[in-house]
Amino acid sequence: xxxxxTETAAVTREQAEVRFDQLYADHGVDLMAYSLRRxxxxxxxxxxxxxxxxxxxxxxxxxxxxxxxLFWLYGVARRVLANHQRGERRRARLVDRLRVEVSADPSxxxxxxxxxxxxxxELLGESDREILLLAGxxxxxxAQIARVLGISAVAARSRLHRARRRLRKQLDQIEAAxxxxxxxxxxxxxAR
Amino acid sequence: xxxxxxxxxxxxxNPVSREAVVGLTLCPSxxxxxxxxxxxxxxxxxxxxxxxxxxxxxxxxxRAIFHRRRFGGRPLALAGAIAAVAxxxxxxxxxxxxxxxxxxxxxxxxxxxxxxxxxxxxxxPGWRVERADEAFASEGSTQFFHGDESLAxxxxxxxxxxxxxxxAELRWLSAPLxxxxxxxxxxxxxxxxxxxxxxxxxxxxxxxPAGRNSLGAIAIWRHQGRVLEFRSxxxxxxxxxxxxxxxxxxxxxxxxxxxxxxxxxxxxxxxxSRDNGWEIVAPRSSPQTDFQPxxxxxxxxxxxx
Numbered sequence: 195x196x197x198x199x200t201e202t203a204a205v206t207r208e209q210a211e212v213r214f215d216q217l218y219a220d221h222g223v224d225l226m227a228y229s230l231r232r233x234x235x236x237x238x239x240x241x242x243x244x245x246x247x248x249x250x251x252x253x254x255x256x257x258x259x260x261x262x263x264l265f266w267l268y269g270v271a272r273r274v275l276a277n278h279q280r281g282e283r284r285r286a287r288l289v290d291r292l293r294v295e296v297s298a299d300p301s302x303x304x305x306x307x308x309x310x311x312x313x314x315x316e317l318l319g320e321s322d323r324e325i326l327l328l329a330g331x332x333x334x335x336x337a338q339i340a341r342v343l344g345i346s347a348v349a350a351r352s353r354l355h356r357a358r359r360r361l362r363k364q365l366d367q368i369e370a371a372x373x374x375x376x377x378x379x380x381x382x383x384x385a386r
Numbered sequence: 387x388x389x390x391x392x393x394x395x396x397x398x399x400n401p402v403s404r405e406a407v408v409g410l411t412l413c414p415s416x417x418x419x420x421x422x423x424x425x426x427x428x429x430x431x432x433x434x435x436x437x438x439x440x441x442x443x444x445x446x447x448x449r450a451i452f453h454r455r456r457f458g459g460r461p462l463a464l465a466g467a468i469a470a471v472a473x474x475x476x477x478x479x480x481x482x483x484x485x486x487x488x489x490x491x492x493x494x495x496x497x498x499x500x501x502x503x504x505x506x507x508x509x510x511p512g513w514r515v516e517r518a519d520e521a522f523a524s525e526g527s528t529q530f531f532h533g534d535e536s537l538a539x540x541x542x543x544x545x546x547x548x549x550x551x552x553x554a555e556l557r558w559l560s561a562p563l564x565x566x567x568x569x570x571x572x573x574x575x576x577x578x579x580x581x582x583x584x585x586x587x588x589x590x591x592x593x594x595p596a597g598r599n600s601l602g603a604i605a606i607w608r609h610q611g612r613v614l615e616f617r618s619x620x621x622x623x624x625x626x627x628x629x630x631x632x633x634x635x636x637x638x639x640x641x642x643x644x645x646x647x648x649x650x651x652x653x654x655x656x657x658x659s660r661d662n663g664w665e666i667v668a669p670r671s672s673p674q675t676d677f678q679p680x681x682x683x684x685x686x687x688x689x690x691x
Contacts, residue, residue: 211425214425215425218425223404223407224404226407227402227403227404227406227407230401230402230407231400231401231402247425251425311395311396311398311399312399312401315399326396329396330393330396330397330399330400331396331397331400358392361392361396362392365395
């Protein structure tokens with residue numbers, strides 16, 4: 195595996211900065227989307243992105259090159275989020291840089307059917323929910339999820355299967371309780 | 387529901403599409419600029435955090451820097467944390483973790499914080515400590531809030547953002563005073579006044595933060611051989627100076643008693659309390675990781691009170 199800071203014998207600071215720029219250009223959007231989907235708002239998401247890239251800079255030698263860098267960043271962001279959700283820490287100055295850019299909240303209003311899925315997701319454990327979101331929202335394959343979570347691909351596949359089963363069960367219970375069910379693929383197509 | 391319906395329903399519940407994020411001013415034209423701005427902030431923020439270029443540069447001088455940093459500076463800091471753990475273990479013993487392994491306990495993370503943090507509190511009515519961190523080697527912060535409840539409590543009850551809540555942060559920094567002042571000015575902060583804080587002369591700057599109606603204010607001064615920086619959002623500078631004037635040096639024990647119990651971050655590691663113990667918040671795959679298992683159990687902090 196080639197690392198951001200060790201591909202060649204000599205990496206100047208200027209080169210490292212260029213690579214950081216590239217890392218941000220390649221993955222900033224995906225990381226921001228990841229953070230927005232899991233944060234209470236753009237400011238929190240900007241906070242998470244800033245802190246994740248801070249870690250990336252400080253650990254530049256550990257960041258994989260190519261597409262794997264995104265999975266590494268997701269893994270860091272996941273931990274940063276966990277930290278934030280406990281402590282609500284703000285790195286005001288870093289975040290202000292991103293706040294300038296992320297002034298609008300791109301969240302889409304949820305429909306009733308989406309709400310059923312959201313409620314079902316909230317009823318799951320954190321590990322089930324995260325693996326489902328990595329697959330369903332980030333569009334990752336089990337092998338890629340494995341890199342984010344630091345587990346084997348087999349384990350990721352197995353956990354994803356179990357999480358799907360639990361989500362289905364929650365959805366069934368929600369539907370039984372109040373008649374709300376997610377739209378089928380056909381209904382969604384028709385709605386568009 | 388078919389497998390396909392299930393996948394579609396899950397995807398449809400995604401509150402933020404990638405396209406929506408691409409549509410932000412973050413990108414595409416601002417993306418590169420955003421990265422540079424962020425990096426500028428990071429390098430200004432973390433002078434002791436290590437610059438990758440310097441760390442891997444092959445020249446002898448650069449290698450010397452590398453070795454000083456990797457095998458001199460950080461391990462010394464780490465050694466301090468390890469010594470704190472060892473002292474705590476000798477003094478009070480160990481406790482058993484959720485999996486049955488003995489874990490360092492007794493709020494040793496707090497001991498580390500107490501060693502390195504300036505024992506200063508915002509001694510004004512209604513102000514309390516929300517967090518205390520050692521973010522980098524020789525750097526950290528104490529964050530204060532004013533209000534009836536902590537943000538964590540409000541969020542837990544689904545009332546995040548409700549009510550009036552004020553915050554302030556006292557940071558201790560490794561950069562020279564002149565460098566910090568230069569960085570504040572480079573960030574767009576303008577000098578507005580000078581005040582005496584804890585017996586020293588502090589320079590006060592203000593700036594207009596994006597997305598806020600209030601004023602951002604910063605005071606920077608030297609205190610007992612290091613640079614302190616106090617930040618807060620205020621309606622006006624007079625309020626900031628009043629807030630600044632409420633900073634008081636206290637005994638280490640008093641400072642420790644004022645700390646919250648949720649999260650502890652030290653140079654040795656970051657620990658977050660969980661229902662079933664604590665979790666290290668750091669990538670665990672790398673052999674080069676700076677983080678080490680940290681030293682915090684909320685129960686033992688309660689006991690130590």
